[in-house]
Amino acid sequence: MTAADLSARAAASVRDVPDFPRPGIVFKDITPLLQDAALFRECIEGMAAPWRSERVTHVAGIESRGFILSAPIAITLGAGFIPIRKAGKLPYATQGRDYALEYGTDRLEMHVDACPPPARVLLVDDVLATGGTAAAACALIEQVGGRTVGCAFLLRLGFLHGDQRLAGYPIQSLIEA
Numbered sequence: 001m002t003a004a005d006l007s008a009r010a011a012a013s014v015r016d017v018p019d020f021p022r023p024g025i026v027f028k029d030i031t032p033l034l035q036d037a038a039l040f041r042e043c044i045e046g047m048a049a050p051w052r053s054e055r056v057t058h059v060a061g062i063e064s065r066g067f068i069l070s071a072p073i074a075i076t077l078g079a080g081f082i083p084i085r086k087a088g089k090l091p092y093a094t095q096g097r098d099y100a101l102e103y104g105t106d107r108l109e110m111h112v113d114a115c116p117p118p119a120r121v122l123l124v125d126d127v128l129a130t131g132g133t134a135a136a137a138c139a140l141i142e143q144v145g146g147r148t149v150g151c152a153f154l155l156r157l158g159f160l161h162g163d164q165r166l167a168g169y170p171i172q173s174l175i176e177a
Protein backbone atom coordinates (compact mmCIF):
# COMPACT_ATOMS: atom_id res chain seq x y z
CA MET A 1 0.00 0.00 0.00
CA THR A 2 1.27 3.50 -0.81
CA ALA A 3 1.60 6.35 1.67
CA ALA A 4 -1.30 8.09 -0.10
CA ASP A 5 -3.52 5.01 0.36
CA LEU A 6 -2.70 4.86 4.06
CA SER A 7 -3.36 8.56 4.45
CA ALA A 8 -6.77 8.22 2.75
CA ARG A 9 -7.76 5.20 4.88
CA ALA A 10 -6.62 6.94 8.05
CA ALA A 11 -8.50 10.12 7.13
CA ALA A 12 -11.68 8.11 6.56
CA SER A 13 -11.37 6.69 10.09
CA VAL A 14 -11.10 10.04 11.87
CA ARG A 15 -14.54 11.21 12.94
CA ASP A 16 -15.55 14.89 12.91
CA VAL A 17 -17.53 15.80 16.03
CA PRO A 18 -19.01 19.29 15.63
CA ASP A 19 -19.24 21.65 18.60
CA PHE A 20 -17.00 19.60 20.91
CA PRO A 21 -15.70 20.53 23.44
CA ARG A 22 -17.14 23.98 22.68
CA PRO A 23 -19.50 25.46 20.09
CA GLY A 24 -17.64 26.19 16.85
CA ILE A 25 -14.89 23.56 17.30
CA VAL A 26 -14.90 20.53 15.00
CA PHE A 27 -13.18 17.88 17.12
CA LYS A 28 -11.07 15.29 15.28
CA ASP A 29 -11.95 12.05 17.08
CA ILE A 30 -9.26 9.41 16.42
CA THR A 31 -10.92 6.60 18.40
CA PRO A 32 -12.40 4.85 15.30
CA LEU A 33 -8.85 4.63 13.87
CA LEU A 34 -7.40 3.33 17.15
CA GLN A 35 -9.96 0.56 17.45
CA ASP A 36 -9.02 -0.85 14.01
CA ALA A 37 -6.05 -3.13 14.84
CA ALA A 38 -4.52 -3.24 11.36
CA LEU A 39 -4.99 0.47 10.66
CA PHE A 40 -3.63 1.50 14.07
CA ARG A 41 -0.46 -0.52 13.46
CA GLU A 42 -0.03 0.84 9.92
CA CYS A 43 -0.46 4.42 11.15
CA ILE A 44 2.18 3.92 13.85
CA GLU A 45 4.57 2.52 11.24
CA GLY A 46 3.66 5.30 8.80
CA MET A 47 4.29 8.01 11.41
CA ALA A 48 7.60 6.43 12.45
CA ALA A 49 8.95 5.80 8.93
CA PRO A 50 10.17 9.33 8.03
CA TRP A 51 12.32 9.44 11.18
CA ARG A 52 14.15 6.10 10.87
CA SER A 53 17.44 7.67 9.77
CA GLU A 54 17.31 10.50 12.33
CA ARG A 55 18.95 8.58 15.20
CA VAL A 56 16.01 9.37 17.49
CA THR A 57 16.89 8.49 21.10
CA HIS A 58 13.58 9.52 22.72
CA VAL A 59 10.00 10.05 21.59
CA ALA A 60 8.13 12.69 23.61
CA GLY A 61 4.34 12.51 23.75
CA ILE A 62 1.97 15.28 24.80
CA GLU A 63 -0.74 14.38 27.33
CA SER A 64 -3.06 12.71 26.73
CA ARG A 65 -3.90 11.53 23.20
CA GLY A 66 -0.27 12.07 22.22
CA PHE A 67 0.70 9.25 24.62
CA ILE A 68 -1.38 6.71 22.67
CA LEU A 69 0.66 7.32 19.52
CA SER A 70 4.06 8.23 20.93
CA ALA A 71 4.70 5.10 23.02
CA PRO A 72 4.31 2.63 20.12
CA ILE A 73 6.28 4.97 17.83
CA ALA A 74 9.09 4.93 20.43
CA ILE A 75 9.12 1.12 20.38
CA THR A 76 9.05 1.10 16.56
CA LEU A 77 12.06 3.44 16.42
CA GLY A 78 13.96 1.67 19.21
CA ALA A 79 13.79 4.85 21.30
CA GLY A 80 12.76 5.67 24.86
CA PHE A 81 9.48 7.37 25.74
CA ILE A 82 9.10 10.70 27.57
CA PRO A 83 5.80 12.09 28.88
CA ILE A 84 5.05 15.80 28.53
CA ARG A 85 2.22 16.52 30.95
CA LYS A 86 -0.09 19.25 32.17
CA ALA A 87 0.97 21.15 35.30
CA GLY A 88 1.21 19.19 38.55
CA LYS A 89 0.92 15.66 37.11
CA LEU A 90 4.53 14.49 37.09
CA PRO A 91 5.87 13.12 40.39
CA TYR A 92 9.55 14.15 40.29
CA ALA A 93 11.30 17.52 39.83
CA THR A 94 10.03 19.30 36.71
CA GLN A 95 10.66 22.20 34.39
CA GLY A 96 7.67 23.90 32.79
CA ARG A 97 6.63 26.15 29.98
CA ASP A 98 3.53 28.36 29.84
CA TYR A 99 1.77 28.91 26.54
CA ALA A 100 -1.20 30.95 25.35
CA LEU A 101 -4.59 29.42 24.65
CA GLU A 102 -7.53 31.11 22.97
CA TYR A 103 -8.65 32.15 26.46
CA GLY A 104 -5.93 32.28 29.11
CA THR A 105 -2.79 30.15 29.39
CA ASP A 106 -1.81 26.56 30.02
CA ARG A 107 1.41 24.92 31.18
CA LEU A 108 3.35 21.84 30.08
CA GLU A 109 5.91 20.11 32.28
CA MET A 110 8.68 17.53 31.88
CA HIS A 111 10.94 15.78 34.34
CA VAL A 112 14.24 17.64 34.63
CA ASP A 113 16.22 14.49 33.81
CA ALA A 114 13.98 13.29 30.93
CA CYS A 115 16.39 13.84 28.04
CA PRO A 116 19.88 15.13 28.89
CA PRO A 117 22.31 15.82 26.04
CA PRO A 118 22.97 14.26 23.56
CA ALA A 119 19.29 13.20 23.40
CA ARG A 120 17.69 13.49 19.95
CA VAL A 121 13.97 13.83 20.59
CA LEU A 122 11.00 13.35 18.27
CA LEU A 123 7.86 15.18 19.45
CA VAL A 124 4.54 13.38 18.79
CA ASP A 125 0.93 14.51 19.16
CA ASP A 126 -2.38 13.55 17.57
CA VAL A 127 -3.43 16.88 16.05
CA LEU A 128 -1.47 19.99 14.99
CA ALA A 129 -3.92 22.90 15.16
CA THR A 130 -2.53 26.41 15.88
CA GLY A 131 0.84 24.95 16.90
CA GLY A 132 0.99 26.63 20.31
CA THR A 133 1.09 23.36 22.23
CA ALA A 134 3.77 21.77 20.06
CA ALA A 135 5.90 24.92 20.01
CA ALA A 136 5.84 25.03 23.82
CA ALA A 137 6.71 21.32 23.96
CA CYS A 138 9.69 21.76 21.60
CA ALA A 139 11.00 24.67 23.67
CA LEU A 140 10.57 22.63 26.86
CA ILE A 141 12.50 19.66 25.42
CA GLU A 142 15.36 22.03 24.71
CA GLN A 143 15.02 23.66 28.15
CA VAL A 144 15.82 20.29 29.76
CA GLY A 145 18.78 19.64 27.46
CA GLY A 146 17.35 17.64 24.54
CA ARG A 147 17.50 18.43 20.85
CA THR A 148 14.16 18.30 19.02
CA VAL A 149 14.83 16.60 15.69
CA GLY A 150 11.26 17.04 14.46
CA CYS A 151 7.54 16.79 15.09
CA ALA A 152 5.18 14.01 14.00
CA PHE A 153 1.40 14.38 13.98
CA LEU A 154 -1.33 12.03 12.93
CA LEU A 155 -3.35 14.92 11.53
CA ARG A 156 -2.56 18.50 10.64
CA LEU A 157 -5.27 21.15 10.32
CA GLY A 158 -3.56 23.02 7.48
CA PHE A 159 -5.87 26.04 7.53
CA LEU A 160 -4.61 26.97 11.02
CA HIS A 161 -0.97 27.19 9.80
CA GLY A 162 0.47 25.60 12.94
CA ASP A 163 3.64 24.86 10.98
CA GLN A 164 4.48 28.58 11.16
CA ARG A 165 4.80 28.28 14.95
CA LEU A 166 7.21 25.38 14.42
CA ALA A 167 9.54 27.13 11.97
CA GLY A 168 12.91 25.44 11.95
CA TYR A 169 11.59 22.02 12.95
CA PRO A 170 10.90 19.34 10.34
CA ILE A 171 7.21 18.35 10.50
CA GLN A 172 5.47 15.22 9.23
CA SER A 173 1.78 14.38 9.39
CA LEU A 174 -0.01 11.33 8.04
CA ILE A 175 -3.24 13.20 7.32
CA GLU A 176 -3.68 16.74 6.00
CA ALA A 177 -7.09 18.24 6.74
Ligand code: AMP
Pocket residue numbers: 025026027028029062065125126127128129130131132133134162
Ligand atom coordinates in the same frame (compact mmCIF):
# COMPACT_ATOMS: atom_id res chain seq x y z
P1 AMP B 1 -2.80 23.69 19.13
O1 AMP B 1 -1.93 24.09 20.30
O2 AMP B 1 -3.80 24.72 18.75
O3 AMP B 1 -1.97 23.21 17.95
O4 AMP B 1 -3.68 22.46 19.62
C1 AMP B 1 -3.12 21.21 19.66
C2 AMP B 1 -3.61 20.39 20.82
O5 AMP B 1 -5.02 20.52 21.00
C3 AMP B 1 -3.36 18.93 20.54
O6 AMP B 1 -2.89 18.33 21.75
C4 AMP B 1 -4.69 18.37 20.10
O7 AMP B 1 -4.93 17.12 20.71
C5 AMP B 1 -5.72 19.39 20.55
N1 AMP B 1 -6.61 19.84 19.47
C6 AMP B 1 -6.66 21.07 18.94
N2 AMP B 1 -7.62 21.17 18.02
C7 AMP B 1 -8.19 19.96 17.94
C8 AMP B 1 -9.25 19.40 17.15
N3 AMP B 1 -9.93 20.13 16.26
N4 AMP B 1 -9.58 18.10 17.34
C9 AMP B 1 -8.90 17.35 18.24
N5 AMP B 1 -7.90 17.81 19.00
C10 AMP B 1 -7.55 19.10 18.86
